Amino acid sequence: MKFQAIELPNGKYSSPNPSIKVFLLTITIVLLTMVPLSLISDSHSSYRIPKTNISILKSIELEKKCDIFSGNWVSDPKGPYYTNATCHLIIDQQNCMKFGRPDTEFLKWRWKPDDCKLPRFNGTQFLELVKGKSMAFVGDSVGRNQMQSLLCLLADVAYPKDVSLKYTSDINFKRWFYPDYSFTLATFWSPFLVKARDADPSGHSYNSLMNLYLDEVDTAWSAQIENFDYVIISAGQWFFRPLVFYENGQVVGCSNYQQRKIVDLTIYYGYRKAFRTAFRTLQNLKEYKGVTFLRTFSPSHFENGEWNKGGNCVRTKPFTNEEIRLDGYIMELFLTQMEEFKTSEEKGNKRHLQFGLLDTTEIMLRRPHGHPNNYGHSLHKNVTINDCVHWCLPGPIDTWNELLFYQLMKEAQASVREKLQKFV
Numbered sequence: 001m002k003f004q005a006i007e008l009p010n011g012k013y014s015s016p017n018p019s020i021k022v023f024l025l026t027i028t029i030v031l032l033t034m035v036p037l038s039l040i041s042d043s044h045s046s047y048r049i050p051k052t053n054i055s056i057l058k059s060i061e062l063e064k065k066c067d068i069f070s071g072n073w074v075s076d077p078k079g080p081y082y083t084n085a086t087c088h089l090i091i092d093q094q095n096c097m098k099f100g101r102p103d104t105e106f107l108k109w110r111w112k113p114d115d116c117k118l119p120r121f122n123g124t125q126f127l128e129l130v131k132g133k134s135m136a137f138v139g140d141s142v143g144r145n146q147m148q149s150l151l152c153l154l155a156d157v158a159y160p161k162d163v164s165l166k167y168t169s170d171i172n173f174k175r176w177f178y179p180d181y182s183f184t185l186a187t188f189w190s191p192f193l194v195k196a197r198d199a200d201p202s203g204h205s206y207n208s209l210m211n212l213y214l215d216e217v218d219t220a221w222s223a224q225i226e227n228f229d230y231v232i233i234s235a236g237q238w239f240f241r242p243l244v245f246y247e248n249g250q251v252v253g254c255s256n257y258q259q260r261k262i263v264d265l266t267i268y269y270g271y272r273k274a275f276r277t278a279f280r281t282l283q284n285l286k287e288y289k290g291v292t293f294l295r296t297f298s299p300s301h302f303e304n305g306e307w308n309k310g311g312n313c314v315r316t317k318p319f320t321n322e323e324i325r326l327d328g329y330i331m332e333l334f335l336t337q338m339e340e341f342k343t344s345e346e347k348g349n350k351r352h353l354q355f356g357l358l359d360t361t362e363i364m365l366r367r368p369h370g371h372p373n374n375y376g377h378s379l380h381k382n383v384t385i386n387d388c389v390h391w392c393l394p395g396p397i398d399t400w401n402e403l404l405f406y407q408l409m410k411e412a413q414a415s416v417r418e419k420l421q422k423f424v
Helices: 018-034 054-062 123-129 141-153 266-284 328-349 361-365 398-423
Strands: 071-075 109-113 134-139 173-178 183-189 194-198 210-217 230-233 243-247 250-255 291-295 354-358
Touching: 109 398, 123 398, 134 141, 141 173, 141 183, 141 398, 194 266, 210 266, 230 266, 243 266, 250 266, 266 291, 266 328, 291 328, 291 398, 328 354, 328 361, 354 398
Parallel strands: 134 183, 134 230, 210 243, 230 291, 291 354
Antiparallel strands: 071 109, 173 183, 194 210, 243 250
């Protein structure tokens, strides 16, 4: 780090005297050796110096310009971080090993960026990074799937207290608290992010008609989100059902709905507007000072039939680059998200809001063997549809939290560097 000259009142410049130089150099070396050992906090928490693995911090420092989302899946004989025997927080829907999945090779792959090394997840370091803070996953059950992965990744360090009932009796809204770290982890189930209502005369089902109010946020999550330090936004599979779109209280179109009197605006229209409303809502919350992450679209892998017509996912290895690529509707949904995210980031920067990206779409497109298929126990016991949407725990989805861990480490380093500038 360079020490800057001091500007004198007459406009001339002078270097600090030797004693000041030595003092500043000493302080800088100590802090950079420990940071993000020293996670200088934001307005939500106080200054603290947690214990951190310095070798990991140095690797991130050296590779700060690396694109961690460009790479390949490589064989990893170490296997998963946890099992269903060591983590008791896995729900049956994703507990593939409990319900007899015979192969374990899908657990022995790890994401490797092209030009750098992705640090392995470290539960102690993660909890130190988020000490005194709060994190919320907002979206559908795949977002909840990631939160449950994180619970298991942290389980070898600490088990949280379920404090959900202090806030709501709705089982789709969960909060966990880690008392030793004063860290709150929450999931707010909102599959469309915006206000939605059942509209099918036959009642609600997996593919029933729903009305979406694209310019009205789902207040079930927005009313609780303002004081969270990290918000991970995602949504996806629910947008494929028949939908009627409303704006300003009026019908403006639909998607996947055969109604001659309503114009088909396609899924992409509703998807774009829903993310736009979600991002705008966060920006407009006066007290919101958190970091907003977009976790990109998570593809399903149904083969041999559609999801409701016998489709399954029975592969046992990842796709190679030659076997599959990001294109078609998956690419379109991904680009739609990214465009809205970039626009929101530009606007949010004016308020000094921070943004982060978990670009998992192409990464997960190559993991067709990571789903429960028929090795998960559905919440609805009479349903026999194979699950090629959610991800087994443990499984490929644990990589999402490795990527999140990396992003939090980089954010902490950037915050410390910025504050160190005030000393020099």
